[in-house]
Amino acid sequence: xxxxxxxxxRMEDAGMKREQAEAVAEAVRTAAExxxxxxxxxxxxxxxxSELAALRTELxxxxxxxxxxxxxxxxxxxxxxxxxxxxxxxxxxxDLGAHRTESGSDLQSGLAALKADLxxxxxxxxxxMYTAVFGVGGLLFAALKLVP
Numbered sequence: 001x002x003x004x005x006x007x008x009x010r011m012e013d014a015g016m017k018r019e020q021a022e023a024v025a026e027a028v029r030t031a032a033e034x035x036x037x038x039x040x041x042x043x044x045x046x047x048x049x050s051e052l053a054a055l056r057t058e059l060x061x062x063x064x065x066x067x068x069x070x071x072x073x074x075x076x077x078x079x080x081x082x083x084x085x086x087x088x089x090x091x092x093x094x095d096l097g098a099h100r101t102e103s104g105s106d107l108q109s110g111l112a113a114l115k116a117d118l119x120x121x122x123x124x125x126x127x128x129m130y131t132a133v134f135g136v137g138g139l140l141f142a143a144l145k146l147v148p
Contacts, residue, residue: 002025002028002029002032002033004022004025004026004028004029005022005025007024007025007028008021008022008025009021011024011025
């Protein structure tokens with residue numbers, strides 16, 4: 001508390017008129033009391049300190065829970081991606097196997113057709129060759145008969 005009487009006496013002793021000293025002392029007292037409601041007390045600071053400690057604890061708990069949730073989400077997403085990759089890999093292998101089977105089947109049927117065509121041409125060439133041989137042989141036989 002501000003002692004206005006003591007302050008007034010000191011100002012008077014210093015040579016100030018009594019009315020001026022009382023006015024200054026009252027002004028200082030009013031100023032000191034007006035800011036007093038807004039000042040924090042030790043009890044206020046203790047309350048704020050305990051509230052900050054509780055908030056810190058709550059934030060740590062929330063952070064730990066969030067961290068656990070994020071780890072869980074990442075693990076689930078990782079498992080989902082692995083599953084999708086495995087499914088795509090299996091599908092690709094299946095498609096590749098089907099394509100190989102189809103290509104192999106097409107290749108075998110193409111080779112069989114080519115082989116048949118070659119055999120047909122060979123047989124046709126043999127027939128022409130036999131025809132030519134027998135024709136030439138017949139001409140030779142006829143020519144030998146004409147020769148005396």
